[in-house]
Amino acid sequence: MATTTLHPAAATYKSGLYEWLTTTDHKKIGIMYVVNSFIFFFIGGLLALGVRAELAQPGLQFLTDEHLYNQVFTMHATVMIFLFIIPMLAGFGNYIVPLQIGAPDMAFPRINAMSLWMLPLAGVILLSGFLLGGTAAAGWTSYPPLSEDRILASTGPGQDLWITALILIGTSSILGSINFLVTIFKMRAPGMTLFRMPIMVWTVLVTSVLVMMATPVITSALIMLFIDRNLGGHFFDPSTGGNAVLYQNVFWFYSHPAVYVMVLPAMGMISEILPTFSRKPLFGYKAFVFATAGIGALGFSVWAHHMFTTGAVFLPFFSLMTFLIAVPTGVKMFNWIFTLVRGQLTFSTPLLFALGFLSMFLIGGINGAFSASVPVDYALHDTYWVVAHLHYVLFGGSAFGVFAGLYYWFPKMTGRMLDETLGKIQFVLMFIGFNLTFFPMHVLGLQGMPRRIADYASGAGWNDLNLAATVGGFLIAASMLPFLWNVFVSLRSGKIAGDDPWEGNTLEWATSSPPPPYNFDRLPEIRSERPVFDQRHGHGAGGHK
Amino acid sequence: MSSSPRPRSASDLILIAILVVTMGALIIGALATGFMDGMFPPEAVTRQGREIRSLYDIVFWIAAVIFVFVEVLIVYSVLRYRRKPGQDELPVQTHGHNVLEVIWTVVPTVIVAYLFVISLQTLNSIDAVAKSPDIHIRAVAQQFRWQFDYLAEDGVTTLFTEDVATSDQGGGMHVPVGANVQLQLTSPDVIHAFYVPKFLFKRDVVPGITNRFDFTIDPAEAGQTFRGQCAELCGTGHRVMLLDVVAMTPADYEAWKAAKIEQAGATPAPSASAGPVAVTLEETAAGIKFTTKSLEVTADQAFAIDFKNEDPASVPHDVDIRAADGSVLADQPTIDGGTATTYTYAALPAGTYTFICSVHPFPDMTGTLTVK
Amino acid sequence: MTADSHALTTAEHSPIAGLAHDARGGISNPILGMLLFITSEVMFFAGLFGAYFSARAQNTPWPPEEFAHTLNPLSLILVATVILVLSSVTCQMAVNAIRRDDRAGFLRNMSVTVILGIAFLLMQAYDYLLLADEGLTLNAGSFGTTYYTLTGFHGAHVFGGVLMLSVILYRGMAGQFSSRHHDAVEAASLYWHFVDVVWIVLFSVLYLL
Numbered sequence A: 001m002a003t004t005t006l007h008p009a010a011a012t013y014k015s016g017l018y019e020w021l022t023t024t025d026h027k028k029i030g031i032m033y034v035v036n037s038f039i040f041f042f043i044g045g046l047l048a049l050g051v052r053a054e055l056a057q058p059g060l061q062f063l064t065d066e067h068l069y070n071q072v073f074t075m076h077a078t079v080m081i082f083l084f085i086i087p088m089l090a091g092f093g094n095y096i097v098p099l100q101i102g103a104p105d106m107a108f109p110r111i112n113a114m115s116l117w118m119l120p121l122a123g124v125i126l127l128s129g130f131l132l133g134g135t136a137a138a139g140w141t142s143y144p145p146l147s148e149d150r151i152l153a154s155t156g157p158g159q160d161l162w163i164t165a166l167i168l169i170g171t172s173s174i175l176g177s178i179n180f181l182v183t184i185f186k187m188r189a190p191g192m193t194l195f196r197m198p199i200m201v202w203t204v205l206v207t208s209v210l211v212m213m214a215t216p217v218i219t220s221a222l223i224m225l226f227i228d229r230n231l232g233g234h235f236f237d238p239s240t241g242g243n244a245v246l247y248q249n250v251f252w253f254y255s256h257p258a259v260y261v262m263v264l265p266a267m268g269m270i271s272e273i274l275p276t277f278s279r280k281p282l283f284g285y286k287a288f289v290f291a292t293a294g295i296g297a298l299g300f301s302v303w304a305h306h307m308f309t310t311g312a313v314f315l316p317f318f319s320l321m322t323f324l325i326a327v328p329t330g331v332k333m334f335n336w337i338f339t340l341v342r343g344q345l346t347f348s349t350p351l352l353f354a355l356g357f358l359s360m361f362l363i364g365g366i367n368g369a370f371s372a373s374v375p376v377d378y379a380l381h382d383t384y385w386v387v388a389h390l391h392y393v394l395f396g397g398s399a400f401g402v403f404a405g406l407y408y409w410f411p412k413m414t415g416r417m418l419d420e421t422l423g424k425i426q427f428v429l430m431f432i433g434f435n436l437t438f439f440p441m442h443v444l445g446l447q448g449m450p451r452r453i454a455d456y457a458s459g460a461g462w463n464d465l466n467l468a469a470t471v472g473g474f475l476i477a478a479s480m481l482p483f484l485w486n487v488f489v490s491l492r493s494g495k496i497a498g499d500d501p502w503e504g505n506t507l508e509w510a511t512s513s514p515p516p517p518y519n520f521d522r523l524p525e526i527r528s529e530r531p532v533f534d535q536r537h538g539h540g541a542g543g544h545k
Numbered sequence B: 001m002s003s004s005p006r007p008r009s010a011s012d013l014i015l016i017a018i019l020v021v022t023m024g025a026l027i028i029g030a031l032a033t034g035f036m037d038g039m040f041p042p043e044a045v046t047r048q049g050r051e052i053r054s055l056y057d058i059v060f061w062i063a064a065v066i067f068v069f070v071e072v073l074i075v076y077s078v079l080r081y082r083r084k085p086g087q088d089e090l091p092v093q094t095h096g097h098n099v100l101e102v103i104w105t106v107v108p109t110v111i112v113a114y115l116f117v118i119s120l121q122t123l124n125s126i127d128a129v130a131k132s133p134d135i136h137i138r139a140v141a142q143q144f145r146w147q148f149d150y151l152a153e154d155g156v157t158t159l160f161t162e163d164v165a166t167s168d169q170g171g172g173m174h175v176p177v178g179a180n181v182q183l184q185l186t187s188p189d190v191i192h193a194f195y196v197p198k199f200l201f202k203r204d205v206v207p208g209i210t211n212r213f214d215f216t217i218d219p220a221e222a223g224q225t226f227r228g229q230c231a232e233l234c235g236t237g238h239r240v241m242l243l244d245v246v247a248m249t250p251a252d253y254e255a256w257k258a259a260k261i262e263q264a265g266a267t268p269a270p271s272a273s274a275g276p277v278a279v280t281l282e283e284t285a286a287g288i289k290f291t292t293k294s295l296e297v298t299a300d301q302a303f304a305i306d307f308k309n310e311d312p313a314s315v316p317h318d319v320d321i322r323a324a325d326g327s328v329l330a331d332q333p334t335i336d337g338g339t340a341t342t343y344t345y346a347a348l349p350a351g352t353y354t355f356i357c358s359v360h361p362f363p364d365m366t367g368t369l370t371v372k
Numbered sequence C: 001m002t003a004d005s006h007a008l009t010t011a012e013h014s015p016i017a018g019l020a021h022d023a024r025g026g027i028s029n030p031i032l033g034m035l036l037f038i039t040s041e042v043m044f045f046a047g048l049f050g051a052y053f054s055a056r057a058q059n060t061p062w063p064p065e066e067f068a069h070t071l072n073p074l075s076l077i078l079v080a081t082v083i084l085v086l087s088s089v090t091c092q093m094a095v096n097a098i099r100r101d102d103r104a105g106f107l108r109n110m111s112v113t114v115i116l117g118i119a120f121l122l123m124q125a126y127d128y129l130l131l132a133d134e135g136l137t138l139n140a141g142s143f144g145t146t147y148y149t150l151t152g153f154h155g156a157h158v159f160g161g162v163l164m165l166s167v168i169l170y171r172g173m174a175g176q177f178s179s180r181h182h183d184a185v186e187a188a189s190l191y192w193h194f195v196d197v198v199w200i201v202l203f204s205v206l207y208l209l
Ligand code: HEA
Pocket: A141, A259, A260, A262, A263, A305, A306, A322, A323, A325, A326, A327, A329, A330, A331, A333, A361, A362, A364, A365, A366, A368, A369, A370, A371, A372, A373, A377, A380, A381, A382, A386, A389, A390, A393, A394, A397, A398, B066, B070, B108, B109, B111, B112
C-alpha cells in the first residue's frame, strides 16, 4: 500500500564521517546518542565491576585506597545516570518521536545536534578527574558540606569538574526537552491528534515537561555549590551560616522527577513492544496516558522521601505522596499485563526484554514502596536495600527497556535484523546475572550493611552474599559479549529487515528501513493510535469495539 | 480466545523449560539458604525497633502478596497466550475495560491508604521525644569517629565523655536496659548518620541542627553489645566510623557511670608506668596523613613523641599504639588542629607495633613502630 | 522526492514540512520554543529564590545589623529599575512597529532598547562597587551570597538578552524582518520581558520586602 519503495536505503548511512559529525538529521543524531550512551554504559559498567571486585571479600584488596573507592562508585553512578540512561532514552526519543508522529525532523535540528555534542564533552570533563588528581568522591548526590571540601581538601578539582559536567548535561537535556515539546506540539502529521499519539510519544512528552521544569532547579543547586566552593559563598556550609539540608531539598526536587525521566521513555518503549508482539492494542490507552501524566505530576511532590532521616522534613505529606505514586504505576503495570492477556505472543528478543522489564521493575517498584513508610525507611535508608531498589528500577526497568527497544528498532535504524539466538543468550545471561547481583543486596541491606563503604568486617556475616553479587556483576558483563558480537555481525551480514519486520503499529514502520532523509514519501491515513495496523488490517479489524 | 490444545513448537518448550528450571532453582535455593529469614530485618532490641519491625512485617506481607499476584499474572499470561502455529487470525482487539481499570486504580489506592495510616501511627509513636527522659546522651559525630557526652538532667551540662566508640577498645555507648534514653546528635563538620541495625533505626547527624530521638532497650538484652556504624557517606574514613551500644543492667550501668565520673574528675594522670623518657620522636599530621610512616625506638625504654597537628582546628588527631592483634597498648587524648603536644609512652618489649590515629584509623594515618 | 541530505538543511525545507504542520495555526515554533525556555528559566530562578528564602528564614535579623541600611531602594538602583522597565516598553514598541512593517520605527526602538539594557548593566556594575565599599561582598555571610547570586544571575541574563537583541538589531538592519516574518523578534522580546519581570520580583524581594 503506501509503503515507500526506496532504493536500499542503507546506502544513505554509508555517508562519510564528516557527514555524521555535522548532521542535523534526527535519525543520525538519535543513533549517535545511542552509541555514545552505550560507550558510557561500558565505562560505567567497568567502574561497577571495580566496586564489585573490591566488595567481593572483606578486606581491602582491589581498590585499596578508600578515597579511590569513593571516586569509583561516584563516577559509576554519575556516568550511569547522566551519561547512560538519560541520554540513551533521549536518543531513542530523538530517533523515534519524529517518525512516530509523521514529522520530517525535530523542530530545531541544529539545537538538537548541539544537545548531542555537549554530552561527550561533559563525559570527558567529568572523567578527566581521574587524570587530574582525583574525581568527585562524594557520591552521585554530592551532599555538602562533604562536597564543599572545606575540611578535608582531598578531592582536588574533581568536584568542580563534576559540577561543570552536570551543568553541561543539564543544559543539553533542557534544550532537548524543549525541542521534543515543540516537535510534538507543532509537527504532528495531519490526523495525528494528541490521543492518537503512540504511548512512546506521550512518555517523551511527559518526560520533557519533567526535564524542562526540574533540571533548571538542579542547575541552580550546582551553581550554588560552585559558588560556595570557589567564591566563598555561604549557601550550604553551616559553619558559615549556610544550611546543609537546603542542598538536599533542591537536589531531590530535581532528582526525584529525574528518576521518572530515567524510566518513563523506557515504559513508552515497552508500551510499543508489548502490543506489537501480542498483536493487540495497548490495553487502556487513555488510562495509560493519564497514569503517565499523573506520575509526572506526583513526581514533583515526593522529593523529600530521600530525606526522611534528616529530621528536617514534613514526614506525613511526603510519605503519603510517595505511597500514592504506586497507584498510577500500578495502573500501567496492569494495562501492560492485560495487553498480553488474550493476545498471541511471539517470543522475539524484544518481547523477552520487555517481559524482563515487567517482572523486574515490579520488584523495584514494590521495594521502593517499602521506603514510603517512614519508619521502615528508618531501617532501610542508606543500606544496600536502597542499592537493590535503585538497580531493580534502573537496570531491571530502564536498562532492560533499553535493550528491548534496541532489538526492536535496530532493524529500522540499520535495515538489518539482530540475531535472535544471540539475543536470547544475552537475555538469559543478563537476567540471571542481574538477579544474582542485586537480589542479595536486599538481604544485605536488611542485615545492616550500609552503602558506600569500601570494606566490611569479615565477621559481619555479609561475605557470601557479597561474593554472589560480585559473581553476578561479572555475569552481567559477560552477557554484553554476545550482545556486542551480535551488533557486530548483524551490521555486516544480518538478515535484511524490510520496512516492517515485526508487523508494527506505528508510523515508523510505514517508511523504509532505514528511513530516507525527512522520513516519509507518503503517510498512511491516521485514524487511530495504530495507523500502520489499520493500513494492514483495515480500520477496526479484529473485533475492535 | 478459546484454548484448544495445540502442538507446541520447540522454542516454546525450551522457554518453558528454562522458566521451570529457573523457578525451581530459585525456590530450592530460597529454601536451602534460609531465604525467608533473609527477607526480614533482625529481631529488634528496642521498644521503638520492635514497633518498626511489626510495621515492616505488615508491609512485607502485603508487598509479598502483591508481588506474587502480579508476577504470577505475568508468567501465566506469558505461558497461556503464546502464539500457536497456524494462528493467523488476529486475536480479539480489546482496547480496555472500564470496570477493570477502576478496580486496579481503587484497590491499590485503598492498600496504600491503609499502609500510610499504619505507618503514620508507628511514626508518631517512635518519633515521640520525652520532655524528661531518664538519660541524656549527646553523640558527637565527626570525621571519623563517635564521641558520647553523658549529660546531666538539664540535657546540657556534660558529666563525662566516652570518646572510645567501640567495645573491642573498651569503649562504646553504655546504656541501661529499660531506661528511656534520649540521644542528641551533633556534628561539627559534615553529615553523618547514627545507625544501629538492631534498632532498625537511623538518624542523620546534620551540622547546624541538633536531631534527637528516644530509645528504650528491652530488659532482656542486658549484657549484649550492638554494633552500629555511620550510615551517611562522610569521606575517606566513612566505613571506619564504627560504634557499639553496650546494654547493661541498671545496676551495672550505675557502677560504670560512677567510675567514669570519678575518672573524669581526677586529673588525667599520664600512664603511671611511663617512667623516664629515653628518647623523643617527632610526628606531624597534615591533610589527615602522618608525615612519617615508620618510627623506631629501643626496647624496654619509655619514650615520647612530639606531635604536631597541622590540620584545621576542627580536625583532632592522636597517636595511639596497637599491638599486632589490634589491642590498644596506649590510648592518648586527641589534640585539636593547629596545636602540638608531647605524648609519653610506657616501655614496650621488642617487636613490631602499629601507631595509629584513633580518629582516623585508616592507611594514611597508620604507621609502623619498630621496637628493637 | 528530491530531498538533498545536506547537513544543515532545516525542517522547513523538507518536502512535507509545508503540509499541515504550519497550517495548524497557533504560535510558531520559535515562539513556542522561547516560551518553554522561559518556563525553564523561571524554574532556575525559583531554585535560587528558594535558597534565598531559606537563608532568610534561618538568619535573623534579616538583613543583618551591619547591612540594615545598605540596600536602599531609593538609590541608583531605582534609576536602573526604571531604565529596565522603560527598555521593556521600547522593546514592545519595536515589536509593534515591525508588526506594522514600520522598519525605521523598529530599528529606532530596538536600538534604544539595547542602549537601555547596556545602561542597566553598567549601573548594576557601578552599584556593585558601591556596595562592596560598604562591605557587602559575595562572602559577606548568607546575605551577601544570596544577594550577589540572585542579582548576578539576573545580570547575566540581561547580558544574554542584550546579546540577543543586538543580533536582532543587526539582522533588522540587514532587512531580514517584515510584518510577516519576525518570529525571532517576538521571541527575543518575550525573553526581554521575562528578564524585566524577574528584575521587578528581585527588586521587590531584595529591597522592599
Ligand atoms: C528509574 C528510577 C526509579 C524509579 C522508577 C523509582 C520509583 C520509586 N521509588 Fe525510587 N529511587 C531511585 C530510582 C527510582 N525509583 C534511586 C536511584 C534511588 C536512590 C537514590 C540515592 O540515594 O542514591 C531511589 C530511592 C528511593 C527512596 C529513598 C530511599 C532511601 O534512601 O531511604 C524512596 C523512598 O520512598 C523511593 C521510593 C520509590 C517509589 C515509591 C517508587 C515508585 O514510583 C514505584 C511504583 C511502582 C510500584 C509500586 C510497582 C507497581 C505497582 C503495582 C503492582 C500496584 C500495587 C502496588 C502497591 C499497592 C504497593 N526510591
